[in-house]
Amino acid sequence: MSQPRQTRTFVRREGRLTQGQQRALEGLWPQFGVDVPERGVIDLDGLFGRAAPRVLDIGFGDGEALVEMAAADPERDYLGVEVHRPGVGHCLLCAEQAGLDNLRVATVDAVELVRHHLPGPSLETVQIFFPDPWPKKRHHKRRIIQPAFLDLLAERLVPGGALHLATDWADYAEWMLDTLEADARFENTCGPRAFVPPPPPRPQTKFERRGLRKGHQVHDLIYRLRPDTAG
């Protein structure tokens, strides 16, 4: 499959905020929010107040699965990035209820965050659960999984770091396989062109439930950055 290089991303930022979400965005931002600088990389040790293995969750939606993962895994730090502000507000409310101190949230374009503001190699895991599928063929170039994005992830992941993807769109699952298997820096942890056998090692997400209700099959893929090819 020939795939275009990624040139720009298409994101939906706004949406109706509940009063609680609006209050959370204002009141809880100092505790959980990441003020991404106009230029330069984020000091992750300073942000989390410690040195620890780090997980980047791209497009966390309402954040409930992300909060569940962070709460169950206090030894690792979780950095979520999401542009849809109601989801961010909901995530902040959940993070406060869970009493988390290992979660931080950014509301910028994930591609820009990874490209310009994350030091490399700094991430033990990157997870992208149910990214926008862009099902029309003429929109495939908008999909976040692209060779150029893998270039960025290969630079930001630590040697041996994991890239965990999930989708409920069969065509996107094949696209992910084609893109990752063509990149010699990444190794499929389940064997060539294999999906992770169910159940996947992660909580169920909101969009996953939506897909299952529509009768979609869910596919998870976990790749590792080969240690000798780390960026």
Ligand SMILES: C[S@@+](CC[C@H](N)C(=O)[O-])C[C@H]1O[C@@H](n2cnc3c(N)ncnc32)[C@H](O)[C@@H]1O
């Ligand atoms: C289909 S939803 C999946 C949400 C969540 N992971 C789940 O499984 O419920 C995709 C999410 O990715 C977010 N998103 C899409 N492109 C993004 C980008 N470039 N940067 C940050 N978030 C993005 C959207 O706002 C949306 O909330």
